[in-house]
Amino acid sequence: MINHELNHYLSLRDTIVNAFKPKSSKEVFYALKDVSFDVMQGDSIGIIGKNGAGKSTLLKILSKITPPSEGKIISRGRIASLLEVGTGFHPELSGRENVFMNGSILGMRRAEILKNFDAIVDFSGVEKFIDTPLKHYSSGMQLRLAFAVAAFLENEILIIDEVLAVGDAEFQKKCLGKMKDVTSNGRTILFVSHNMAAVKALCSKGIFMANGQVTANGHIEEVVNEYLSLGHSTSAYAPEVIKADVDIAIKKIEVLNELGTSCSHFTCDDLINIKFDFEIRSINQPYSLFVIIKDKYGVPVFSAEQFIKQNSLVLKINKMFLTRGSYHIHCFVHIPKIKQFDIAEDVCYFDIVDVSSPFIIHGEYDYGNVFGNYQWD
Amino acid sequence: MEFEIKSKNKFSLGLKELWEYRELFYFFTWRDIKVKYKQTFLGILWAVFQPMIMTILFTLGFGKLISDSSVLNIPYPVFALSGFMLWNVFSSGLTNAGNSMVNNASIIKKIYFPRLIVPISSILVSLIDFMMAFIVFVPVLYYYHCSFKLSAFLFVPLSLLLCSIATFGLGTFLAAVNIKYRDFRYILPFFIQALLFLTPVIYPLNKVSNKFFAFVLQFNPMNAPIEFFRFGITGESLNYYSIFYSILCSSILLIAGIIYFRKTESYFADLA
Numbered sequence: 001m002i003n004h005e006l007n008h009y010l011s012l013r014d015t016i017v018n019a020f021k022p023k024s025s026k027e028v029f030y031a032l033k034d035v036s037f038d039v040m041q042g043d044s045i046g047i048i049g050k051n052g053a054g055k056s057t058l059l060k061i062l063s064k065i066t067p068p069s070e071g072k073i074i075s076r077g078r079i080a081s082l083l084e085v086g087t088g089f090h091p092e093l094s095g096r097e098n099v100f101m102n103g104s105i106l107g108m109r110r111a112e113i114l115k116n117f118d119a120i121v122d123f124s125g126v127e128k129f130i131d132t133p134l135k136h137y138s139s140g141m142q143l144r145l146a147f148a149v150a151a152f153l154e155n156e157i158l159i160i161d162e163v164l165a166v167g168d169a170e171f172q173k174k175c176l177g178k179m180k181d182v183t184s185n186g187r188t189i190l191f192v193s194h195n196m197a198a199v200k201a202l203c204s205k206g207i208f209m210a211n212g213q214v215t216a217n218g219h220i221e222e223v224v225n226e227y228l229s230l231g232h233s234t235s236a237y238a239p240e241v242i243k244a245d246v247d248i249a250i251k252k253i254e255v256l257n258e259l260g261t262s263c264s265h266f267t268c269d270d271l272i273n274i275k276f277d278f279e280i281r282s283i284n285q286p287y288s289l290f291v292i293i294k295d296k297y298g299v300p301v302f303s304a305e306q307f308i309k310q311n312s313l314v315l316k317i318n319k320m321f322l323t324r325g326s327y328h329i330h331c332f333v334h335i336p337k338i339k340q341f342d343i344a345e346d347v348c349y350f351d352i353v354d355v356s357s358p359f360i361i362h363g364e365y366d367y368g369n370v371f372g373n374y375q376w377d
Numbered sequence: 378m379e380f381e382i383k384s385k386n387k388f389s390l391g392l393k394e395l396w397e398y399r400e401l402f403y404f405f406t407w408r409d410i411k412v413k414y415k416q417t418f419l420g421i422l423w424a425v426f427q428p429m430i431m432t433i434l435f436t437l438g439f440g441k442l443i444s445d446s447s448v449l450n451i452p453y454p455v456f457a458l459s460g461f462m463l464w465n466v467f468s469s470g471l472t473n474a475g476n477s478m479v480n481n482a483s484i485i486k487k488i489y490f491p492r493l494i495v496p497i498s499s500i501l502v503s504l505i506d507f508m509m510a511f512i513v514f515v516p517v518l519y520y521y522h523c524s525f526k527l528s529a530f531l532f533v534p535l536s537l538l539l540c541s542i543a544t545f546g547l548g549t550f551l552a553a554v555n556i557k558y559r560d561f562r563y564i565l566p567f568f569i570q571a572l573l574f575l576t577p578v579i580y581p582l583n584k585v586s587n588k589f590f591a592f593v594l595q596f597n598p599m600n601a602p603i604e605f606f607r608f609g610i611t612g613e614s615l616n617y618y619s620i621f622y623s624i625l626c627s628s629i630l631l632i633a634g635i636i637y638f639r640k641t642e643s644y645f646a647d648l649a
Contacts, residue, residue, distance in 0.1 A: 060646070062382070063489055064382055064489035065489050065646045066643070066646050066647060067384050068382070068383060072381050072382060073381065073383070074380075074381050075379070075380055075381075081488060083487045083488070084487045087483070087484055087488050088484045088488075090408060090412060092411070092412050092415040092416070093408065093412065097408075097411065100404065101408050104401055105404070105488055105490065106488065109400060110400050110403075133415075
């Protein structure tokens with residue numbers, strides 16, 4: 001529906017120069033093609049798919065930010081889009097002023113903002129600093145204030161992009177609760193997220209997008225399962241140029257499921273195998289592989305180290321160890337305290353969803369990165 | 378409320394939509410004024426000082442030269458200040474409107490509202506600056522034993538309207554073109570500086586001796602507003618030809634500016 005021409009950043013010089021060049025055939029790329037679906041009043045629809053599937057483009061078209069090149073959308077009701085929280089926040093303005101500015105940009109009437117002002121401030125929990133310029137706020141406070149404004153939108157249709165991915169856990173929970181209220185009021189929600197748990201908690205229906213098309217459309221459970229089963233994306237790391245001039249280099253890192261196929265989506269009940277391949281050029285040295293598993297914030301969850309005896313090593317992560325979330329790998333090959341040979345930083349992203357732990361009843365609550373190893377007496 | 382979202386092919390001004398979003402005019406203007414004078418010691422007084430300082434400089438520098446050699450019915454400081462006040466509306470309005478889409482790119486990319494609100498609000502900011510300067514202008518008039526004629530109640534608002542039209546036409550065009558070709562960000566200050574000397578701000582139009590040059594100057598869209606404004610004080614006869622050309626020119630710019638803006642605005646979010 002939308003064609004992105006190749007050259008986005010134009011300068012006058014380019015245009016003038018191009019005018020004298022023979023016309024070259026342009027590559028036309030449709031970010032969305034033949035997308036068609038119905039949304040009923042009161043529906044809450046989760047839109048899921050990999051990066052580049054066209055989710056954000058769909059949201060942009062639904063929010064009227066970019067017009068479709070072809071096709072149309074028929075809508076009944078005021079649409080509010082939250083592609084970002086705190087749109088229009090200005091650091092020089094006070095919290096109070098920003099509430100008005102942001103609310104107004106999101107489409108609230110001045111009277112609506114005035115009516116809800118106390119509730120917004122109360123929800124954000126920044127009463128004390130409401131007349132302080134925003135630039136003195138911590139980023140968390142800014143976020144709370146932004147969320148609070150968004151939470152009081154009274155539009156019939158809400159379009160929400162992955163905005164819940166930020167903020168502290170307690171506040172996330174509060175927002176999710178608030179949004180659930182929204183759907184129970186007969187309003188319609190379109191929610192894009194990579195967080196399957198959040199999608200499941202909030203939405204009753206789902207749309208799975210891939211390559212600019214709707215692959216699945218239906219009940220949220222089925223759609224999420226389909227997404228997860230198709231999630232064999234390449235979460236592998238294979239440098240185009242293997243590091244030369246070193247005695248040992250990392251050739252490949254792959255995240256595999258129990259069956260040995262490459263996979264990037266797991267549930268907590270899955271065994272996760274991470275396979276490391278090396279190119280050893282000088283044998284008989286005490287090489288060692290150091291692996292750090294990091295969470296979505298880049299915080300190390302745990303580390304593992306092992307001597308390298310063969311060309312490959314497999315790290316097996318047990319079931320029910322990592323909790324839901326996105327993880328990735330940081331690793332290097334070294335001889336401890338002597339020399340580092342090769343390093344792979346922040347590679348092999350993989351996601352884990354929680355489908356079976358006793359904690360899922362608590363919704364979005366962040367219960368840590370690992371399931372504890374403990375007993376009650 | 379039912380509506381369709383589809384690719385736009387028919388041209389419209391979108392006035393109905395602008396009216397629906399009318400509160401945003403207020404909020405954008407209010408934000409720009411707040412931000413403009415935040416953390417300044419003198420605050421909105423700067424709106425007064427800028428034309429005053431320019432007037433003082435030019436009065437000291439050229440005042441005598443110009444008033445000696447031409448027929449000015451008003452003292453030179455009054456003449457220059459009235460010119461600079463309107464010129465400020467034009468120059469700051471044009472600069473802000475021209476950069477407005479780029480400066481608000483983060484908002485444009487994330488939320489929909491009629492895009493015309495942004496450049497219009499930047500011009501409203503300049504008009505408010507004018508109001509502030511005007512408060513000081515009245516005592517200056519009094520000091521130089523000048524006063525507004527009765528006709529000023531018609532001609533001062535008319536002059537402001539024409540000034541806004543001139544600024545708006547060129548401003549919307551620049552806002553739209555700037556988002557595509559950032560070159561205009563660099564052209565703009567130079568262009569405005571040059572234009573000051575092609576506008577009867579510091580010298581009267583009849584002072585220009587070169588016939589061709591004088592003819593071309595008539596097309597300056599800022600001619601008519603400045604002439605009208607001074608007419609409100611002097612009451613002396615107007616040069617109808619130059620006024621006509623000036624208004625014609627700014628009307629064409631207005632239409633062209635709005636058409637270009639409306640035609641390209643759909644893709645601002647992609648280009649910003």
